Amino acid sequence: MHVLSERRLDTGVLEREFTLGEIPGILWTPAATSSPAPLILLSPPPLGMRMAYDRLAARARHAAVDGFASAAIELPGCGGRPLMPVVEQARTAMRSAMAAGGPVPGEVVDSLVLPLVDAAVPEWQLALDTLLSLPELRGPVGFSGGVISIGTRLAAVEPRVRAAVLFAGSFIPRSVFEEARRVAIPLHVLLQWDDAGNDRQASLDLFDAFGSEEKTLHANMGGHTGVPAFAGDAARQFFTRHLA
Amino acid sequence: MHVLSERRLDTGVLEREFTLGEIPGILWTPAATSSPAPLILLSPPPLGMRMAYDRLAARARHAAVDGFASAAIELPGCGGRPLMPVVEQARTAMRSAMAAGGPVPGEVVDSLVLPLVDAAVPEWQLALDTLLSLPELRGPVGFSGGVISIGTRLAAVEPRVRAAVLFAGSFIPRSVFEEARRVAIPLHVLLQWDDAGNDRQASLDLFDAFGSEEKTLHANMGGHTGVPAFAGDAARQFFTRHLA
Numbered sequence: 001m002h003v004l005s006e007r008r009l010d011t012g013v014l015e016r017e018f019t020l021g022e023i024p025g026i027l028w029t030p031a032a033t034s035s036p037a038p039l040i041l042l043s044p045p046p047l048g049m050r051m052a053y054d055r056l057a058a059r060a061r062h063a064a065v066d067g068f069a070s071a072a073i074e075l076p077g078c079g080g081r082p083l084m085p086v087v088e089q090a091r092t093a094m095r096s097a098m099a100a101g102g103p104v105p106g107e108v109v110d111s112l113v114l115p116l117v118d119a120a121v122p123e124w125q126l127a128l129d130t131l132l133s134l135p136e137l138r139g140p141v142g143f144s145g146g147v148i149s150i151g152t153r154l155a156a157v158e159p160r161v162r163a164a165v166l167f168a169g170s171f172i173p174r175s176v177f178e179e180a181r182r183v184a185i186p187l188h189v190l191l192q193w194d195d196a197g198n199d200r201q202a203s204l205d206l207f208d209a210f211g212s213e214e215k216t217l218h219a220n221m222g223g224h225t226g227v228p229a230f231a232g233d234a235a236r237q238f239f240t241r242h243l244a
Numbered sequence: 245m246h247v248l249s250e251r252r253l254d255t256g257v258l259e260r261e262f263t264l265g266e267i268p269g270i271l272w273t274p275a276a277t278s279s280p281a282p283l284i285l286l287s288p289p290p291l292g293m294r295m296a297y298d299r300l301a302a303r304a305r306h307a308a309v310d311g312f313a314s315a316a317i318e319l320p321g322c323g324g325r326p327l328m329p330v331v332e333q334a335r336t337a338m339r340s341a342m343a344a345g346g347p348v349p350g351e352v353v354d355s356l357v358l359p360l361v362d363a364a365v366p367e368w369q370l371a372l373d374t375l376l377s378l379p380e381l382r383g384p385v386g387f388s389g390g391v392i393s394i395g396t397r398l399a400a401v402e403p404r405v406r407a408a409v410l411f412a413g414s415f416i417p418r419s420v421f422e423e424a425r426r427v428a429i430p431l432h433v434l435l436q437w438d439d440a441g442n443d444r445q446a447s448l449d450l451f452d453a454f455g456s457e458e459k460t461l462h463a464n465m466g467g468h469t470g471v472p473a474f475a476g477d478a479a480r481q482f483f484t485r486h487l488a
Contacts, residue, residue, distance in 0.1 A: 219461035234478055241474060
């Protein structure tokens with residue numbers, strides 16, 4: 001882990017930009033660091049960490065108030081990282097299908113999402129290895145973010161992740177429904193009910209598939225990016241219940 | 245309004261049993277009564293106020309901590325009130341249909357629910373007239389309770405009700421979906437995802453039909469009566485946002 005820069009935000013939160021091999025990342029730690037803080041992984045959307053910075057940093061500031069550190073790493077093929085050709089081809093095919101007004105074929109969804117999941121999950125696990133070796137961080141770890149298939153896989157395979165906030169709103173390969181049945185940790189799923197670009201039924205079916213004994217779905221209005229502030233508060237309370 | 249009895253609960257909440265004409269009811273007011281408290285109507289389930297007393301009183305105690313008064317009145321035909329023959333016939337037909345493993349016909353659902361809604365909503369309005377004339381109570385008023393068709397009608401027609409927590413889990417007549425489109429107040433809908441006796445799709449369709457700009461669905465595990473404590477907390481926060 002190579003720290004590129006560090007600065008204090010107005011609230012005293014320490015923000016460090018780093019690279020982990022080829023992977024850019026940001027770590028936010030609370031101002032008061034008398035004891036190691038539990039860590040929340042903030043998964044950025046595919047549009048990239050820079051474009052999503054304001055939203056990620058806002059969530060990190062809130063998490064710091066609650067006593068948690070946060071970390072984001074750039075997704076493979078996103079935000080200036082080397083493109084993944086199979087994903088780019090699938091993205092073109094997806095846009096063509098949508099422009100033609102038709103559904104996006106299952107093979108296209110698989111090619112769009114599964115290579116990203118396959119590449120991203122080991123990177124998150126590598127990031128965990130590194131971040132949890134820092135004296136100011138400790139488990140249990142929470143995961144919070146978009147691309148629900150990545151969160152599903154990580155929740156299913158990574159025992160250090162003890163609770164997850166998942167955002168419904170991206171295409172879901174059929175095989176992910178099977179992975180969902182193997183998830184057992186507490187889940188808090190956010191669904192924007194009036195997200196015109198999202199397949200609401202697929203999101204509900206995925207929620208149904210999760211094997212977790214504690215799982216909660218919060219559906220709200222406000223469109224794809226219009227998650228209400230009170231829904232953010234509820235997600236914070238979920239992490240406080242499970243990680244504090 | 246005729247007060248039958250009054251007592252202080254351990255938390256200092258004043259509990260008064262009353263009758264309003266033929267209708268039994270309970271009013272809970274916070275211990276500190278320096279200024280009038282906003283009122284939450286706690287609609288009991290059809291099994292009756294006595295059977296549901298512990299749950300109602302627990303919600304009233306929590307509401308009092310948040311500064312709210314609460315009131316419950318017995319539903320028509322329930323809890324020892326004179327039976328409604330058409331509803332009783334429909335209940336028998338419902339049980340027969342369910343015992344035969346088939347769906348409950350729409351006409352049976354209509355006969356089971358609509359007469360109850362038609363009778364209950366004016367009673368809640370009468371109760372509001374009376375309760376809001378007490379010096380220790382004031383609007384805005386919240387509604388919280390089961391039999392989602394009653395809450396839907398009241399939310400659509402009664403302007404004093406400004407926010408509602410609705411419990412999905414009862415049969416829904418088709419006409420209620422049309423009434424739902426006319427609801428404009430903030431809604432917080434609780435759905436027990438694994439409530440085996442509930443038509444989940446109908447609950448989701450009703451949530452979709454509500455016309456409210458702010459509407460939230462909280463789906464949880466735990467079966468019909470197993471609403472988790474954190475879901476109750478979220479409902480309290482909803483009322484605090486809208487009534488305090």
